[in-house]
Amino acid sequence: MSKILDIKNLTVKVNSEKKELKIIDDISLSLNSGETVGIIGESGCGKSITALSILRLLEPNLKITDGIIEIENINVRKLSTKELRKICGKKVGMVFQEPMTALNPVFSIEQQMMAPMKTHLKMPKHELHNRCIKLLQQVGIKEPEVVLKSYPHQLSGGMRQRIVIAMAISCSPSLLIADEPTTALDVTIQLQILRIIKNLVQQNKMSLLIISHDIGVISTLAEEIIVMYAGEIIEQDSKENILKNAQHPYSEKLITTALELQNGSKQLTIVEGSVPRPYENIVGCKFAPRCEFCTEKCLNEKPPVIQKSNGIGKVKCWKYVKD
Ligand SMILES: Nc1ncnc2c1ncn2[C@@H]1O[C@H](COP(=O)(O)OP(=O)(O)OP(=O)(O)O)[C@@H](O)[C@H]1O
Ligand code: SF4
Ligand SMILES: [Mg+2]
Numbered sequence: 001m002s003k004i005l006d007i008k009n010l011t012v013k014v015n016s017e018k019k020e021l022k023i024i025d026d027i028s029l030s031l032n033s034g035e036t037v038g039i040i041g042e043s044g045c046g047k048s049i050t051a052l053s054i055l056r057l058l059e060p061n062l063k064i065t066d067g068i069i070e071i072e073n074i075n076v077r078k079l080s081t082k083e084l085r086k087i088c089g090k091k092v093g094m095v096f097q098e099p100m101t102a103l104n105p106v107f108s109i110e111q112q113m114m115a116p117m118k119t120h121l122k123m124p125k126h127e128l129h130n131r132c133i134k135l136l137q138q139v140g141i142k143e144p145e146v147v148l149k150s151y152p153h154q155l156s157g158g159m160r161q162r163i164v165i166a167m168a169i170s171c172s173p174s175l176l177i178a179d180e181p182t183t184a185l186d187v188t189i190q191l192q193i194l195r196i197i198k199n200l201v202q203q204n205k206m207s208l209l210i211i212s213h214d215i216g217v218i219s220t221l222a223e224e225i226i227v228m229y230a231g232e233i234i235e236q237d238s239k240e241n242i243l244k245n246a247q248h249p250y251s252e253k254l255i256t257t258a259l260e261l262q263n264g265s266k267q268l269t270i271v272e273g274s275v276p277r278p279y280e281n282i283v284g285c286k287f288a289p290r291c292e293f294c295t296e297k298c299l300n301e302k303p304p305v306i307q308k309s310n311g312i313g314k315v316k317c318w319k320y321v322k323d
Pocket of ligand 3: 048049097179180
Protein backbone atom coordinates (compact mmCIF):
# COMPACT_ATOMS: atom_id res chain seq x y z
CA MET A 1 0.00 0.00 0.00
CA SER A 2 1.39 3.42 -0.91
CA LYS A 3 1.77 6.18 1.69
CA ILE A 4 -0.44 9.21 1.08
CA LEU A 5 0.59 11.19 4.15
CA ASP A 6 3.66 10.78 6.30
CA ILE A 7 4.36 13.11 9.22
CA LYS A 8 7.54 12.54 11.24
CA ASN A 9 8.48 14.35 14.46
CA LEU A 10 6.39 17.45 13.74
CA THR A 11 6.93 20.33 16.14
CA VAL A 12 5.03 23.63 15.95
CA LYS A 13 5.91 26.64 18.09
CA VAL A 14 4.13 29.86 18.86
CA ASN A 15 5.96 33.17 19.32
CA SER A 16 4.87 34.60 22.63
CA GLU A 17 6.49 37.55 24.46
CA LYS A 18 9.91 36.89 22.93
CA LYS A 19 9.66 33.22 23.95
CA GLU A 20 8.86 30.26 21.73
CA LEU A 21 6.34 27.79 23.15
CA LYS A 22 5.67 24.33 21.75
CA ILE A 23 2.04 23.70 20.81
CA ILE A 24 2.70 20.55 18.80
CA ASP A 25 5.36 18.37 20.34
CA ASP A 26 7.14 15.76 18.22
CA ILE A 27 4.18 14.01 16.60
CA SER A 28 4.38 11.32 13.92
CA LEU A 29 1.53 9.76 11.96
CA SER A 30 0.94 8.27 8.54
CA LEU A 31 -1.91 7.29 6.24
CA ASN A 32 -1.80 4.67 3.52
CA SER A 33 -3.89 4.79 0.39
CA GLY A 34 -7.58 4.19 1.24
CA GLU A 35 -7.02 4.31 5.02
CA THR A 36 -9.26 6.25 7.40
CA VAL A 37 -7.63 7.67 10.52
CA GLY A 38 -9.29 9.72 13.23
CA ILE A 39 -7.69 12.20 15.65
CA ILE A 40 -9.48 12.68 18.96
CA GLY A 41 -8.72 14.81 22.00
CA GLU A 42 -10.24 17.57 24.09
CA SER A 43 -10.39 21.22 23.02
CA GLY A 44 -7.00 22.90 22.65
CA CYS A 45 -4.96 19.67 22.38
CA GLY A 46 -3.63 20.58 18.89
CA LYS A 47 -5.90 18.73 16.46
CA SER A 48 -6.54 21.68 14.13
CA ILE A 49 -2.94 22.91 14.27
CA THR A 50 -1.81 19.43 13.19
CA ALA A 51 -4.26 19.52 10.24
CA LEU A 52 -3.33 23.07 9.22
CA SER A 53 0.40 22.24 9.37
CA ILE A 54 -0.05 19.61 6.64
CA LEU A 55 -0.71 22.31 4.02
CA ARG A 56 1.29 25.02 5.84
CA LEU A 57 -1.87 27.01 6.55
CA LEU A 58 -0.81 28.17 10.02
CA GLU A 59 -1.33 31.70 11.33
CA PRO A 60 1.79 33.89 10.93
CA ASN A 61 2.68 33.72 14.65
CA LEU A 62 2.96 29.92 14.47
CA LYS A 63 5.80 28.07 12.82
CA ILE A 64 6.84 24.53 12.06
CA THR A 65 10.26 24.27 13.66
CA ASP A 66 10.98 20.59 13.19
CA GLY A 67 9.86 17.47 11.39
CA ILE A 68 9.00 16.14 7.96
CA ILE A 69 5.60 16.32 6.23
CA GLU A 70 5.27 14.29 3.04
CA ILE A 71 2.22 14.08 0.79
CA GLU A 72 2.65 11.26 -1.73
CA ASN A 73 6.41 11.43 -1.08
CA ILE A 74 6.56 15.20 -1.73
CA ASN A 75 8.24 17.12 1.10
CA VAL A 76 5.69 19.86 1.83
CA ARG A 77 8.10 21.96 3.91
CA LYS A 78 10.45 22.38 0.94
CA LEU A 79 7.80 23.55 -1.56
CA SER A 80 7.47 27.14 -2.75
CA THR A 81 4.08 28.80 -2.15
CA LYS A 82 3.24 28.32 -5.84
CA GLU A 83 4.13 24.61 -5.75
CA LEU A 84 2.14 24.21 -2.54
CA ARG A 85 -0.94 25.79 -4.16
CA LYS A 86 -0.82 23.06 -6.82
CA ILE A 87 -1.10 20.41 -4.10
CA CYS A 88 -3.93 22.12 -2.15
CA GLY A 89 -7.16 20.89 -3.65
CA LYS A 90 -5.54 18.58 -6.20
CA LYS A 91 -3.94 16.04 -3.87
CA VAL A 92 -5.52 17.13 -0.59
CA GLY A 93 -9.10 18.32 -0.03
CA MET A 94 -9.83 20.08 3.23
CA VAL A 95 -13.02 20.69 5.17
CA PHE A 96 -12.18 23.30 7.80
CA GLN A 97 -13.51 23.57 11.33
CA GLU A 98 -15.46 26.78 10.70
CA PRO A 99 -18.07 25.82 8.05
CA MET A 100 -19.81 29.20 8.13
CA THR A 101 -16.64 31.07 7.19
CA ALA A 102 -15.47 28.55 4.57
CA LEU A 103 -17.68 30.14 1.92
CA ASN A 104 -17.29 33.71 0.68
CA PRO A 105 -20.57 35.66 1.09
CA VAL A 106 -20.07 37.79 -2.05
CA PHE A 107 -19.67 35.00 -4.63
CA SER A 108 -22.31 32.58 -5.90
CA ILE A 109 -21.91 28.86 -5.10
CA GLU A 110 -21.06 28.17 -8.76
CA GLN A 111 -18.29 30.80 -8.80
CA GLN A 112 -16.82 29.35 -5.59
CA MET A 113 -17.05 25.74 -6.73
CA MET A 114 -15.50 26.58 -10.09
CA ALA A 115 -12.45 28.39 -8.64
CA PRO A 116 -10.33 25.36 -7.55
CA MET A 117 -11.44 23.33 -10.58
CA LYS A 118 -10.33 26.07 -12.99
CA THR A 119 -6.88 25.94 -11.34
CA HIS A 120 -6.45 22.18 -11.31
CA LEU A 121 -8.61 20.67 -14.05
CA LYS A 122 -8.15 21.59 -17.67
CA MET A 123 -11.82 21.41 -18.71
CA PRO A 124 -14.09 23.63 -20.81
CA LYS A 125 -16.58 25.76 -18.86
CA HIS A 126 -19.68 23.68 -19.69
CA GLU A 127 -17.93 20.53 -18.48
CA LEU A 128 -16.98 22.27 -15.24
CA HIS A 129 -20.63 23.30 -14.84
CA ASN A 130 -21.74 19.68 -15.35
CA ARG A 131 -19.12 18.56 -12.82
CA CYS A 132 -20.53 21.03 -10.25
CA ILE A 133 -24.00 19.54 -10.79
CA LYS A 134 -22.71 16.00 -10.35
CA LEU A 135 -20.74 16.91 -7.22
CA LEU A 136 -23.78 18.56 -5.63
CA GLN A 137 -25.85 15.46 -6.40
CA GLN A 138 -23.17 13.30 -4.79
CA VAL A 139 -23.53 15.26 -1.54
CA GLY A 140 -27.31 14.81 -1.63
CA ILE A 141 -28.41 18.22 -2.98
CA LYS A 142 -31.70 17.80 -4.84
CA GLU A 143 -31.89 21.01 -6.90
CA PRO A 144 -28.29 21.58 -7.92
CA GLU A 145 -29.05 24.16 -10.66
CA VAL A 146 -30.91 26.38 -8.15
CA VAL A 147 -28.20 25.94 -5.49
CA LEU A 148 -25.42 26.85 -7.94
CA LYS A 149 -27.04 30.24 -8.54
CA SER A 150 -27.48 30.87 -4.80
CA TYR A 151 -25.31 32.79 -2.35
CA PRO A 152 -24.20 31.27 0.99
CA HIS A 153 -26.61 33.36 3.15
CA GLN A 154 -29.58 31.86 1.22
CA LEU A 155 -28.67 28.33 2.34
CA SER A 156 -28.93 26.43 5.64
CA GLY A 157 -25.87 25.35 7.65
CA GLY A 158 -26.32 21.74 6.52
CA MET A 159 -26.51 22.77 2.83
CA ARG A 160 -23.40 24.94 3.17
CA GLN A 161 -21.48 22.08 4.75
CA ARG A 162 -22.53 19.75 1.89
CA ILE A 163 -21.19 22.36 -0.56
CA VAL A 164 -17.92 22.70 1.36
CA ILE A 165 -17.51 18.90 1.16
CA ALA A 166 -18.33 18.92 -2.57
CA MET A 167 -15.67 21.61 -3.08
CA ALA A 168 -13.10 19.65 -1.07
CA ILE A 169 -13.47 16.59 -3.31
CA SER A 170 -14.01 18.51 -6.58
CA CYS A 171 -10.51 17.88 -7.96
CA SER A 172 -10.48 14.18 -6.93
CA PRO A 173 -7.88 14.45 -4.13
CA SER A 174 -6.29 11.28 -2.78
CA LEU A 175 -6.57 12.59 0.80
CA LEU A 176 -9.53 14.30 2.48
CA ILE A 177 -8.92 16.12 5.76
CA ALA A 178 -12.11 16.91 7.66
CA ASP A 179 -11.73 18.98 10.85
CA GLU A 180 -14.88 18.78 13.03
CA PRO A 181 -17.09 18.60 9.89
CA THR A 182 -20.35 18.24 11.85
CA THR A 183 -19.80 20.11 15.12
CA ALA A 184 -21.82 23.20 14.13
CA LEU A 185 -24.82 21.17 12.87
CA ASP A 186 -28.00 19.65 14.38
CA VAL A 187 -27.81 15.97 15.35
CA THR A 188 -29.97 14.70 12.44
CA ILE A 189 -27.98 16.74 9.88
CA GLN A 190 -24.74 15.51 11.51
CA LEU A 191 -25.69 11.91 10.75
CA GLN A 192 -26.51 12.74 7.10
CA ILE A 193 -23.17 14.54 6.64
CA LEU A 194 -21.22 11.65 8.22
CA ARG A 195 -22.97 9.21 5.88
CA ILE A 196 -22.12 11.40 2.87
CA ILE A 197 -18.44 11.59 3.87
CA LYS A 198 -18.31 7.82 4.43
CA ASN A 199 -19.86 7.09 1.01
CA LEU A 200 -17.64 9.58 -0.83
CA VAL A 201 -14.48 8.20 0.76
CA GLN A 202 -15.46 4.65 -0.24
CA GLN A 203 -16.65 5.50 -3.77
CA ASN A 204 -13.65 7.69 -4.61
CA LYS A 205 -11.15 5.43 -2.79
CA MET A 206 -9.79 8.41 -0.85
CA SER A 207 -7.81 8.34 2.38
CA LEU A 208 -9.46 10.25 5.21
CA LEU A 209 -8.05 12.12 8.19
CA ILE A 210 -11.05 12.91 10.37
CA ILE A 211 -10.65 15.19 13.37
CA SER A 212 -13.18 15.50 16.18
CA HIS A 213 -13.57 15.75 19.93
CA ASP A 214 -16.55 13.37 19.52
CA ILE A 215 -15.74 9.65 19.70
CA GLY A 216 -19.07 8.90 17.95
CA VAL A 217 -17.95 10.86 14.85
CA ILE A 218 -14.48 9.32 14.91
CA SER A 219 -15.70 5.75 15.31
CA THR A 220 -18.29 6.17 12.53
CA LEU A 221 -15.60 7.10 10.01
CA ALA A 222 -12.17 5.91 11.13
CA GLU A 223 -10.54 2.46 11.20
CA GLU A 224 -7.59 3.73 13.21
CA ILE A 225 -7.70 6.21 16.10
CA ILE A 226 -5.03 8.63 17.32
CA VAL A 227 -5.51 10.18 20.77
CA MET A 228 -3.90 13.59 21.35
CA TYR A 229 -3.25 15.32 24.65
CA ALA A 230 -1.59 18.74 25.11
CA GLY A 231 0.09 18.76 21.69
CA GLU A 232 1.30 15.16 21.82
CA ILE A 233 0.07 11.82 20.49
CA ILE A 234 -0.40 9.66 23.57
CA GLU A 235 -1.97 6.56 22.02
CA GLN A 236 -2.78 5.14 18.60
CA ASP A 237 -4.37 1.86 17.64
CA SER A 238 -7.19 0.25 15.65
CA LYS A 239 -10.69 1.56 16.42
CA GLU A 240 -11.66 -1.73 18.08
CA ASN A 241 -8.62 -1.75 20.39
CA ILE A 242 -9.10 1.89 21.43
CA LEU A 243 -12.82 1.44 22.09
CA LYS A 244 -12.50 -1.87 23.94
CA ASN A 245 -9.08 -1.66 25.51
CA ALA A 246 -7.60 1.86 25.61
CA GLN A 247 -4.35 1.69 27.54
CA HIS A 248 -3.28 5.26 28.24
CA PRO A 249 -4.98 6.47 31.46
CA TYR A 250 -6.29 9.57 29.60
CA SER A 251 -7.67 7.62 26.60
CA GLU A 252 -9.29 5.16 28.95
CA LYS A 253 -11.14 7.95 30.82
CA LEU A 254 -12.07 9.67 27.53
CA ILE A 255 -13.66 6.50 26.14
CA THR A 256 -15.36 5.56 29.42
CA THR A 257 -16.97 9.03 29.71
CA ALA A 258 -18.10 8.94 26.05
CA LEU A 259 -19.71 5.52 26.51
CA GLU A 260 -21.38 6.64 29.75
CA LEU A 261 -22.80 9.68 27.94
CA GLN A 262 -24.02 7.47 25.09
CA ASN A 263 -25.75 5.11 27.54
CA GLY A 264 -27.37 7.99 29.42
CA SER A 265 -25.51 7.12 32.63
CA LYS A 266 -26.24 9.52 35.51
CA GLN A 267 -22.79 9.23 37.05
CA LEU A 268 -20.05 10.34 34.65
CA THR A 269 -16.35 9.58 34.99
CA ILE A 270 -14.75 13.03 35.18
CA VAL A 271 -11.03 13.64 34.75
CA GLU A 272 -10.30 16.29 37.39
CA GLY A 273 -8.13 19.27 36.36
CA SER A 274 -7.52 20.71 32.93
CA VAL A 275 -5.17 20.31 29.96
CA PRO A 276 -1.87 22.12 30.65
CA ARG A 277 -1.31 25.27 28.56
CA PRO A 278 1.82 25.58 26.37
CA TYR A 279 3.46 28.08 28.80
CA GLU A 280 3.29 25.59 31.69
CA ASN A 281 6.73 24.09 31.77
CA ILE A 282 6.04 20.40 32.36
CA VAL A 283 9.18 18.27 32.41
CA GLY A 284 7.70 14.78 32.62
CA CYS A 285 4.33 13.45 31.46
CA LYS A 286 1.85 16.21 30.61
CA PHE A 287 -1.03 14.14 32.01
CA ALA A 288 0.75 13.59 35.36
CA PRO A 289 -1.21 16.25 37.36
CA ARG A 290 -4.46 14.44 36.45
CA CYS A 291 -3.29 10.84 36.53
CA GLU A 292 -4.11 8.39 39.33
CA PHE A 293 -1.12 6.20 38.37
CA CYS A 294 1.44 9.03 38.50
CA THR A 295 4.84 8.11 39.96
CA GLU A 296 8.01 10.10 40.70
CA LYS A 297 9.37 9.06 37.31
CA CYS A 298 6.25 10.40 35.52
CA LEU A 299 6.85 13.83 37.08
CA ASN A 300 10.52 14.00 36.13
CA GLU A 301 10.95 12.20 32.80
CA LYS A 302 9.07 12.30 29.51
CA PRO A 303 7.33 8.96 28.94
CA PRO A 304 8.61 6.89 26.01
CA VAL A 305 6.45 5.61 23.14
CA ILE A 306 5.88 1.88 23.68
CA GLN A 307 4.85 -0.59 20.99
CA LYS A 308 1.82 -2.46 22.37
CA SER A 309 1.89 -6.22 22.78
CA ASN A 310 -0.89 -6.49 20.12
CA GLY A 311 1.77 -5.44 17.57
CA ILE A 312 -0.45 -2.72 16.07
CA GLY A 313 -0.83 0.10 18.55
CA LYS A 314 1.48 2.44 20.46
CA VAL A 315 1.12 4.12 23.84
CA LYS A 316 3.16 6.88 25.48
CA CYS A 317 3.17 6.05 29.18
CA TRP A 318 5.62 4.89 31.89
CA LYS A 319 3.01 2.43 33.17
CA TYR A 320 3.90 0.04 30.33
CA VAL A 321 7.68 0.15 30.75
CA LYS A 322 8.98 -2.97 32.43
CA ASP A 323 11.76 -2.31 34.98
N1 LIG B 1 -2.52 31.52 16.31
C1 LIG B 1 -2.33 31.04 17.53
N2 LIG B 1 -1.53 31.68 18.41
C2 LIG B 1 -1.29 31.19 19.64
N3 LIG B 1 -1.79 30.02 20.09
C3 LIG B 1 -2.59 29.33 19.27
C4 LIG B 1 -2.92 29.79 17.94
N4 LIG B 1 -3.75 28.89 17.35
C5 LIG B 1 -3.92 27.92 18.27
N5 LIG B 1 -3.25 28.16 19.40
C6 LIG B 1 -3.17 27.31 20.61
O1 LIG B 1 -2.69 26.04 20.22
C7 LIG B 1 -3.31 25.00 20.95
C8 LIG B 1 -3.92 23.98 19.99
O2 LIG B 1 -5.00 24.60 19.27
P1 LIG B 1 -5.93 23.80 18.26
O3 LIG B 1 -6.79 24.80 17.59
O4 LIG B 1 -5.10 22.92 17.39
O5 LIG B 1 -6.79 22.90 19.24
P2 LIG B 1 -7.92 21.84 18.87
O6 LIG B 1 -7.49 20.52 19.42
O7 LIG B 1 -8.23 21.90 17.42
O8 LIG B 1 -9.15 22.37 19.73
P3 LIG B 1 -10.73 22.42 19.38
O9 LIG B 1 -11.27 21.04 19.72
O10 LIG B 1 -11.26 23.45 20.32
O11 LIG B 1 -10.88 22.78 17.95
C9 LIG B 1 -4.33 25.68 21.88
O12 LIG B 1 -3.72 25.83 23.14
C10 LIG B 1 -4.55 27.02 21.22
O13 LIG B 1 -4.90 27.99 22.17
S1 SF4 C 1 3.29 8.38 32.22
FE1 SF4 C 1 2.66 8.26 34.34
S2 SF4 C 1 1.46 10.14 34.71
FE2 SF4 C 1 1.64 9.86 32.50
S3 SF4 C 1 -0.20 8.78 31.95
FE3 SF4 C 1 1.37 7.23 32.25
S4 SF4 C 1 1.16 6.63 34.42
FE4 SF4 C 1 0.02 8.55 34.13
MG1 LIG D 1 -9.85 22.47 16.31
